[in-house]
Amino acid sequence: MIAVDDLARRRAGYRLASAIVLVTLLALVAWVAAGHGLPGGSSWRRATGQEGPTGGLTTAMHALLRGDLAAGVARHPAALPIFLFLVAQLLWRAALTVRPLDPARVWVADLVASLGLFAAAIYLPYWLR
16 A cells, blocks of 8 residues: 555655646747747758658647647648647646646556557558558
């Protein structure tokens, strides 16, 4: 059985991690909304001149963050469901920061859902071309 102090320490760590993710994502949204664009760039595109497997999704997410729904969906058809999932995950993390659940169960569910969606959304359309 987990000791009370250990559980409190785990919850505090999860709160801190969730708060850091929340602040980072909100800062990125504010940065893009201010018109500065996404940081960095595609090393694949710089090296080959062609768009890589994630280029369309990145451009679509940028359009959705600016509020251009039509351009986002036109650039990558799966962008809107992924964007809505990411917004829901952001709200879920914010709610967990206020009132956390058991960190072990939440962490595993969060990791499995995020990695599964990431793999399916980004790499599957590229491989099926």
